[in-house]
Amino acid sequence: MRKIAPKEPPFLPYGQQLIEEDDIAAVAQVLRGDWLTTGPAVAAFEQALCGVTEAKHAIACANGTAALHLAALALDLEPGDRVVVPSVTFLATANAVRLAGGEVVFADCEADSGLMEAPQLAEALARAAAAPGRPVKAVVPVHLTGQCADLPALAALAAEHGTTLVDDAAHAIGSRYREAGGSDRPIGDGRLSAMTTFSFHPVKTIAMGEGGAVTTNDDHLARRLQRLRNHGMAREPLEMQNRDLAFDADGSVNPWYYEMAEVGLNYRVTDIQCALGLSQMKKLERFTSQRRRLADRYDRAIAALDPLVRPIARSAASRPAWHIYPLLIDFDAAGISRAQVMKQLSAAGIGSQVHYIPVHLQPYYRQRYGALDLPGAQAYYARTLSLPLFAAMDEEDVDRAVAALSQVLGHTQP
The missing domain is CATH 3.40.640.10 (Type I PLP-dependent aspartate aminotransferase-like (Major domain))
Structure with a gap:
């Protein structure tokens, strides 16, 4: 009997609508x-x-x-x-x-x-x-x-x-x-x-x-x-x-x-x-609750990658309805560029994105206002990478994304 190859999981984009x-x-x-x-x-x-x-x-x-x-x-x-x-x-x-x-x-x-x-x-x-x-x-x-x-x-x-x-x-x-x-x-x-x-x-x-x-x-x-x-x-x-x-x-x-x-x-x-x-x-509460659950799962899963990978700092002034799930990654310590991480994640079926390039660095604004030194914005930009987060995901998707990131960074999760 011919053995049927296991079906590959679908590509996980960084964000996606849930239309029912x-x-x-x-x-x-x-x-x-x-x-x-x-x-x-x-x-x-x-x-x-x-x-x-x-x-x-x-x-x-x-x-x-x-x-x-x-x-x-x-x-x-x-x-x-x-x-x-x-x-x-x-x-x-x-x-x-x-x-x-x-x-x-x-x-x-x-x-x-x-x-x-x-x-x-x-x-x-x-x-x-x-x-x-x-x-x-x-x-x-x-x-x-x-x-x-x-x-x-x-x-x-x-x-x-x-x-x-x-x-x-x-x-x-x-x-x-x-x-x-x-x-x-x-x-x-x-x-x-x-x-x-x-x-x-x-x-x-x-x-x-x-x-x-x-x-x-x-x-x-x-x-x-x-x-x-x-x-x-x-x-x-x-x-x-x-x-x-x-x-x-x-x-x-x-x-x-x-x-x-x-x-x-x-x-x-x-x-x-x-x-x-x-x-x-009409589904806002369901969607936001699911995004919060997924973000909590991410927080627990990436703890194994600390201090190389950390969640962004949480604001005490907020109860967020998470739109994206950004991480802070020490790419220098990991010995790999952000572009390489994104390409290897994509090859593993995991989408990612960067939110955002600081706007003061854009050519139009540099030409209009000159070079600005905004160290906090530049430090955030240098480390940030957003992993998939949307309401149609489940916790297994989170685990798959973190496992792929761990492998790309050369870590083995316990």
């Missing part, structure tokens, strides 16, 4: 209906996001980058206005400031967590104050990996310096920050931030294909964000300036009429995307 039959049914229902874009599914998704974050308003948009850009535009940045952004983040956080006409002040980060905390923010504010130019108008902390920065401390420092706080929670839907009294609050609740931005890219905890949102408790900002995502158009009677054109003889706005008082963009999101997002949002 009810998600597919929700999208199909929209496709069979009358609305494909800016219809009832958008409003329902925004309401659900308000429920999760406890914010007063949620404005859904095309993607996480659009959310950041809308928030930056709503700040009314004037040319030369400066915004503090941590260097360890994705390009979009800084780029949104530039697209809105502002200048970026890069802040350093904690070397073992990648988070911009109060000491790094204080240093960036002092550096900005010592340089010529306009004041710092806003601060944009990033809740990296799903861990929350110390939001109360950052908000207090921002208020002390008269700046607006807008937090980038692209990684942190479902994460909770710790208030001064010790209780947990959902990220995006608007208590300490003027606006919070989210992303619903497929590798995030909630997937919409592409999608984003801004939450706020400010009525004026909410209306402004809604206009900006739709070309700057307004149809409400109180916003009409050309009154002779806007109103019919009975005093109502002409049914075809709209006005544009400022330039906006087409950052609308579709009912198709929001139907998927709404279905996924």
Whole structure:
């Protein structure tokens, strides 16, 4: 009898959406209906996001980058206005400031967590104050990996310096920050931030294909964000300036009429995307709980590789809904480069990624602002590597990933 070779386990990517039959049914229902874009599914998704974050308003948009850009535009940045952004983040956080006409002040980060905390923010504010130019108008902390920065401390420092706080929670839907009294609050609740931005890219905890949102408790900002995502158009009677054109003889706005008082963009999101997002949002607790279980399993499994490999430092100010699982690896001590580790992991069926190249090192920003010495950001970048983490994984997948890493680094697990 011919022996059947054992089936190879599937490749384990660093991140992946979990789409189930009810998600597919929700999208199909929209496709069979009358609305494909800016219809009832958008409003329902925004309401659900308000429920999760406890914010007063949620404005859904095309993607996480659009959310950041809308928030930056709503700040009314004037040319030369400066915004503090941590260097360890994705390009979009800084780029949104530039697209809105502002200048970026890069802040350093904690070397073992990648988070911009109060000491790094204080240093960036002092550096900005010592340089010529306009004041710092806003601060944009990033809740990296799903861990929350110390939001109360950052908000207090921002208020002390008269700046607006807008937090980038692209990684942190479902994460909770710790208030001064010790209780947990959902990220995006608007208590300490003027606006919070989210992303619903497929590798995030909630997937919409592409999608984003801004939450706020400010009525004026909410209306402004809604206009900006739709070309700057307004149809409400109180916003009409050309009154002779806007109103019919009975005093109502002409049914075809709209006005544009400022330039906006087409950052609308579709009912198709929001139907998927709404279905996924109902599973947020299950998804975040599974990601926490997997992260705990990783923590236990990689303990055998200490001190060569360690988890990132945990923030006492956060109860994270883990988006990714990054490690800190001493590649020099291991005698192997990060590129070699990634290639060998891939050959073993394990995906990995680096989050992120510090943005201040990018050619555009080096040319604009010159060389910056941000040792914490650079130390974090030099050691970080993200292993697979997504809701469809199980603990055996974690063990397989750690076993592959152990083998690549020349260690044998007990």
